[in-house]
Amino acid sequence: MEDLGTYCLGKAWVVVTSQEAMDEITKNKIKGEDFSKIIGRFYRPLNLSSANTDEVIKLRLLGKTDAARAGLEALYSQKIAILRNQIAFTQDSADMPGYGNPQDFFTAYPFIPYQFNLLQKVFTQIRLMGSAGKHLASGERSLLDAFQVASQAVAGEPLGVLVPFHTFYMAVEGFLDSSINQVIIQAGRNPQLHSFDIDLLKTLFMVKYLKEIRANLDNLTTLSLSNIDQDKLALRQQVEAALGRLERQTLIQRNGDEYIFLTHEEQDIGREIKNTQVDSIKVLKELQQLVWDSIFTDKELRYSQRHKYPFNRKLDEQTFGQQTNDLTLHLVTPYAESYTAMQDDAFCIGTTGSRYEVLVRLPDNQRLLDDLNILIKTDEYLRLKNSSNLSPSIQRILIARGDENSKRRQELKVILEDLITRADVFACGSKLEIRSRDTKGLLNEGLSYLVGNVYQKLGYVASGFENEDQVSNALTRESQEQDINGQPVNVAAHSEMRAWLMEETRLRRLVSIKALVDKFAVRPYGWSEFDTLGVMAELANKGVIELRHAQGNVNLHDKGLVMQLRSRKEIDKYTVRLTDEINPANLKIAKDMASDLLNGNMSSDPQLLFEQYKNALTKRSQELEGWLIQAEGGLPFAELLRTNLDLLGELLTKDSAAKFFDTFRQRRDDIEEFIEDVQKLQSFFSTQIKLFQQAHNDLKTLEPELRHISEPDLLRRVDLVKQILAMSDPTAKIPELAMLLLPVKDKVQEALKTQIYQVESKSKAMQEKLADYVTSAHEDISAQLDLSNITQVIDKLVTSVNQVTSIDSAIARQSELENILPQLLQKVDQQANEIIQRQSNNGSNGKATYVKPIVSVQVARVAPKPLLETLQDVDVYLEALRKTLLDEIQQNHRVRLE
Numbered sequence: 001m002e003d004l005g006t007y008c009l010g011k012a013w014v015v016v017t018s019q020e021a022m023d024e025i026t027k028n029k030i031k032g033e034d035f036s037k038i039i040g041r042f043y044r045p046l047n048l049s050s051a052n053t054d055e056v057i058k059l060r061l062l063g064k065t066d067a068a069r070a071g072l073e074a075l076y077s078q079k080i081a082i083l084r085n086q087i088a089f090t091q092d093s094a095d096m097p098g099y100g101n102p103q104d105f106f107t108a109y110p111f112i113p114y115q116f117n118l119l120q121k122v123f124t125q126i127r128l129m130g131s132a133g134k135h136l137a138s139g140e141r142s143l144l145d146a147f148q149v150a151s152q153a154v155a156g157e158p159l160g161v162l163v164p165f166h167t168f169y170m171a172v173e174g175f176l177d178s179s180i181n182q183v184i185i186q187a188g189r190n191p192q193l194h195s196f197d198i199d200l201l202k203t204l205f206m207v208k209y210l211k212e213i214r215a216n217l218d219n220l221t222t223l224s225l226s227n228i229d230q231d232k233l234a235l236r237q238q239v240e241a242a243l244g245r246l247e248r249q250t251l252i253q254r255n256g257d258e259y260i261f262l263t264h265e266e267q268d269i270g271r272e273i274k275n276t277q278v279d280s281i282k283v284l285k286e287l288q289q290l291v292w293d294s295i296f297t298d299k300e301l302r303y304s305q306r307h308k309y310p311f312n313r314k315l316d317e318q319t320f321g322q323q324t325n326d327l328t329l330h331l332v333t334p335y336a337e338s339y340t341a342m343q344d345d346a347f348c349i350g351t352t353g354s355r356y357e358v359l360v361r362l363p364d365n366q367r368l369l370d371d372l373n374i375l376i377k378t379d380e381y382l383r384l385k386n387s388s389n390l391s392p393s394i395q396r397i398l399i400a401r402g403d404e405n406s407k408r409r410q411e412l413k414v415i416l417e418d419l420i421t422r423a424d425v426f427a428c429g430s431k432l433e434i435r436s437r438d439t440k441g442l443l444n445e446g447l448s449y450l451v452g453n454v455y456q457k458l459g460y461v462a463s464g465f466e467n468e469d470q471v472s473n474a475l476t477r478e479s480q481e482q483d484i485n486g487q488p489v490n491v492a493a494h495s496e497m498r499a500w501l502m503e504e505t506r507l508r509r510l511v512s513i514k515a516l517v518d519k520f521a522v523r524p525y526g527w528s529e530f531d532t533l534g535v536m537a538e539l540a541n542k543g544v545i546e547l548r549h550a551q552g553n554v555n556l557h558d559k560g561l562v563m564q565l566r567s568r569k570e571i572d573k574y575t576v577r578l579t580d581e582i583n584p585a586n587l588k589i590a591k592d593m594a595s596d597l598l599n600g601n602m603s604s605d606p607q608l609l610f611e612q613y614k615n616a617l618t619k620r621s622q623e624l625e626g627w628l629i630q631a632e633g634g635l636p637f638a639e640l641l642r643t644n645l646d647l648l649g650e651l652l653t654k655d656s657a658a659k660f661f662d663t664f665r666q667r668r669d670d671i672e673e674f675i676e677d678v679q680k681l682q683s684f685f686s687t688q689i690k691l692f693q694q695a696h697n698d699l700k701t702l703e704p705e706l707r708h709i710s711e712p713d714l715l716r717r718v719d720l721v722k723q724i725l726a727m728s729d730p731t732a733k734i735p736e737l738a739m740l741l742l743p744v745k746d747k748v749q750e751a752l753k754t755q756i757y758q759v760e761s762k763s764k765a766m767q768e769k770l771a772d773y774v775t776s777a778h779e780d781i782s783a784q785l786d787l788s789n790i791t792q793v794i795d796k797l798v799t800s801v802n803q804v805t806s807i808d809s810a811i812a813r814q815s816e817l818e819n820i821l822p823q824l825l826q827k828v829d830q831q832a833n834e835i836i837q838r839q840s841n842n843g844s845n846g847k848a849t850y851v852k853p854i855v856s857v858q859v860a861r862v863a864p865k866p867l868l869e870t871l872q873d874v875d876v877y878l879e880a881l882r883k884t885l886l887d888e889i890q891q892n893h894r895v896r897l898e
Helices: 002-007 024-028 032-039 053-060 068-084 102-108 116-126 140-153 165-175 180-187 194-208 216-224 232-248 264-274 280-295 347-353 366-385 390-421 439-454 468-476 491-506 513-522 529-541 561-566 584-592 604-629 640-650 657-667 668-708 710-728 734-777 790-800 807-842 871-890
Strands: 252-255 258-261 300-302 307-315 319-320 329-330 355-360 424-427 547-551 572-579 854-857 894-897
Touching: 024 258, 032 180, 053 102, 053 140, 053 355, 068 102, 068 300, 102 491, 116 140, 116 165, 116 194, 165 180, 165 194, 180 194, 180 264, 194 216, 194 232, 194 258, 194 894, 232 252, 232 258, 232 307, 264 366, 264 390, 280 307, 280 319, 280 366, 280 390, 300 439, 307 439, 329 439, 347 355, 347 424, 347 561, 355 439, 366 390, 390 439, 390 807, 424 439, 468 529, 468 561, 468 871, 491 529, 513 529, 513 572, 529 561, 584 604, 584 657, 604 657, 604 668, 640 657, 640 668, 657 668, 668 710, 668 734, 668 807, 710 734, 734 790, 734 807, 790 807, 871 894
Parallel strands: 307 329, 329 355, 854 894
Antiparallel strands: 252 258, 300 307, 307 319, 355 424, 547 572
16 A cells, blocks of 8 residues: 555555445444554545446446447337336336336346346345345445346347346355255256246245335236247246246245245245145134125115115025024135035026025135135144244244235135125026126125015005104004005005904914014015004004003003004013904994083094093093992982993993994993983082082981971971982982971971070079078078089089080980989088088087088888889888988988988
């Protein structure tokens, strides 16, 4: 270096280059202080890149003479269209430029512009993935070498030759790890492979790790072009055949439409996967999941705005999920055991002729079968492989296989979707002409055709019902929707439902709303829940059927009725049944009498009229029951009320309009009498009952007083009132009751006053008698006697007699007054004796005062017997009385007779 500077007089430049940036080379490899001594000698660091490698190659290796230039320009002008068609990659590839103009063609030929950048990326990826030694460069030096080797390989070829991509393999072959190199070498020795297969294998290796281009059939065909005029279609077939041979030898692996080069380890794992045994059931299960869980997830067909139909799902004659529906969607794939037989249209037509299913026959596709088997085998292999005991390289391969399988599953979905769109569809013994060619549209169109043929009576419900409000309206509207012929729009549906209910009635079966909805939801009807309820509502509105709940008829006008009919709790509790036919004559009688029984509020609809009668008679029955309770307490009309209640009860037990109106006609005379009776009963229990009860109470009050009345006229009045009160129908006589008893009540009051006056008179006489007795019996001490407590007893009796309301009570007060006199006299004597005793004990002015005590003798008690019959009896009594009186007198007593 120093000598060079001397000889060149300091005017020489020395440039040192490297395959990588200095920092990358020295990082963690060369100590900083050592390398700094070297780099310190170079004062001008240059930043070089390989971004324009193609320009270097074109200048150093691909320069051309003027004659060659003229020939190439002429060739380009002739082949420009062919070149554009030949050099074409799939749209998912990165930018892969071809010949954009004559200059590109002249400077790059026999190479193609995309090869410059693509080969550089190949070198980079080989280094990064560890397939080559450290000395493999990714810059100009390796690229120059590669293009030089490739140029030499096609030297001497006629004009029009192109360099296929596998030619570049010669430039990297010496740098590859033996594990890679041996794969190519051993493949070359395989007698079952062609030389073209080996060249293609080399190409697959070089693009193995590239993301810029996918190694599919189209791209590999373009990479394999060796001449401008080469037949690309024939080349494509040649590439496809080579790929098949390589895959069978487990040198490559197909994942979808992409082909992958396999190392020795990858080949070993590939062979193990191929040899993995899997159950066909697992393959079918995977197919089921792909179709029903990913591609066509619908479980019911929306046939129209108001009709949705669930369907069974089958694939290759195997069911998926529950099979409880009328309709079945059956997909047949090339995997099916009977697929060969089903290739015949006649076989499929015959199969669907006797079944309620849509048969969708997918076209044959070997790739579907191959990928499906590889998918299942790979899944099973990865599941059984214990990755914890494997080397890191094997683990990486297994992870890659798992990722590839995920992609494969998605690609299988795409393949299946494509096959379905191209499938043949059979149903009801016919091959269908399907207009829609998207996956869901095709399947739905097939199911729709099946619906139209299976549910042949679906169109019977012509008006349609979509919500609860429409069903409620059908229950209560006055008139029904009609067609141009004046017939109900849903007349066919009415006939079907009525016929089925007639059969159920014949078999004595109870029909719930749930049973009704279930019956007409299946073939051949397919009616929606609202359709069935709507048709039922129209029949109920016409009185053809009855809606019942808890053994009673349901009022069709009940609010929220339709919601209850649809309720899970109530749908089994509501029932329907056919009504009996109503006799027009019976109905006319009921309508004629409605003015009296329904106050003129009459419906023209027989069923509504029946409901009105039941409501009105129920209220009237409750009113009569209330009156009967009063009548049984002593009022008239009890028997009449019972008779009329029996009549109403008989009518109300009729649970159909026909039976009700029939009974109505039979009991017409009784009902007419009932109407008259009700008027009479209303009059009595609303107004006359007060007069009747007043007379009854008055008579009850007067009854004890009547023995004190002797006037014949008054007694006749009482007897007449008793007769009226005892009548079964006293309504005509009740107004007389008040005037009949008035004189009797006046007479009783007069007699009562007389008795009260007598009590008052006797009390005054008794007080006078009591005063006379005090004067005569106790004259000496009369002034000391206190008679206030004694006379107070008499005063109380007089006061109480003024409060009595009956004659007998007043008379009783007289007797009580007479009986109390001896007691009062005894109290006077007792008080007098006490005074005398006190005086005797205390003395009076030193002189004792003595008064004979008084004793009472009850003369009746002296008699030996209570009844005197003979003279002797009188003598005996008088002698006994004389003896008693003398005994008292001899004892120095005074005697008061009682």
